[in-house]
Amino acid sequence: MHLGCTYLIVKDMKRSIAFYEALLNIKADSRNIERWAQFTCGNTLALWNPEYDKELIRDNSDVSAHFNEEYLKYKRENITKYGNNVILNFNVTNLNAEYERVRSLELGTMTEIFFINILCPYYCFMLEDPDGNLIEITGDYRLPGSAPFGIPFSD
The missing domain is CATH 3.30.720.120 (Signal recognition particle alu RNA binding heterodimer, srp9/1)
Incomplete structure (x- = not known):
């Protein structure tokens, strides 16, 4: 299956x-x-x-x-229930750029970039679609002057 x-x-x-x-x-x-x-x-x-x-x-x-x-x-x-039944997770190569792109679209409710470290560290942001479904967008994130996930660049 x-x-x-x-x-x-x-x-x-x-x-x-x-x-x-x-x-x-x-x-x-x-x-x-x-x-x-x-x-x-x-x-x-x-x-x-x-x-x-x-x-x-x-x-x-x-x-x-x-x-x-x-x-x-x-x-x-059966009554149809709308919104917040599922979280869609999309992965992008450049979270910084995607965050700015999506923010510029003014699609609706959107969070700042989150840092989460439970099983492994990652960065993401969330937004809602018109029906209230949650969308999580993750990917490589760079803090100013650092490598992805905040690990300092080795020069």
Whole structure:
């Protein structure tokens, strides 16, 4: 078994697509109306709008062409929860430059750069997507006058 892709459940497809296109600096690979968008960024990140299916079920008298009874029952019995269900971790080669790039995009709530040293030391920053999902961006970080992770350069 292998991971095919990660789905993020989103409320506003246009806003979420714009956010991830700006953050990832790539266009969505594929889109399906207002229901689905997909990005290839090391693995596959997919955005899914469950409201699309709910509207189709409400507005279409012949839903059997789209869904089986088990799916319809699932949609009736389960409430969609948005935001903070997963943390996406992206790794970049230059955390300093990526931090400045993402900050300049003004995508929303974003932290300063963190230093964390539990099992191994690393630097990262966090930001939220439009639905409140957390994104951690890690990579080589240089303090002024030092090598990555704050280790002094050896000249």
